[in-house]
Amino acid sequence: MKFYDSELKVMDLLWKKGELSAKQIADALNQSIGWNKNTSYTVIKKLVDKGAVRRTDPGFLCTALIGQESARQSALTEFLDKFYQGSVGLLFASLLARENLSPEETAQLRSMIEDKK
Numbered sequence: 001m002k003f004y005d006s007e008l009k010v011m012d013l014l015w016k017k018g019e020l021s022a023k024q025i026a027d028a029l030n031q032s033i034g035w036n037k038n039t040s041y042t043v044i045k046k047l048v049d050k051g052a053v054r055r056t057d058p059g060f061l062c063t064a065l066i067g068q069e070s071a072r073q074s075a076l077t078e079f080l081d082k083f084y085q086g087s088v089g090l091l092f093a094s095l096l097a098r099e100n101l102s103p104e105e106t107a108q109l110r111s112m113i114e115d116k117k
Helices: 005-017 022-033 037-050 068-084 088-097 103-116
Strands: 053-056 061-064
Touching: 005 022, 005 037, 005 053, 005 061, 005 068, 022 037, 037 053, 037 061, 068 088, 088 103
Parallel strands: none
Antiparallel strands: 053 061
16 A cells, blocks of 8 residues: 555554544644644545545544554565566665665674575
8 A cells, every 4th residue: 555645644643652533633743744634634534545544433533454564565565666676686786885874784784684594
């Protein structure tokens, strides 16, 4: 499932806090990024229509139906397909070619590869 940036703002709140009312979501997004209530409710409705969020009454309680890791994996697959022909190796080569990759980051990547063996 693909999420737009605006939808991710709502999903991030639900992933961090669990079940929230639409009002709580709207208040939090108003404080953090200045959204008005209508904007928040519109994005929530889109997520409900997508099947990513369940809305229950009373209180217009919202619950994420898609986990954060599942969303990450889906986005990663789309990114890999779009820019790296689905190849983790090509992505990894790009990461290694970055001039600003620190020795610590290089060591972390090496360790992750060793752990996968």
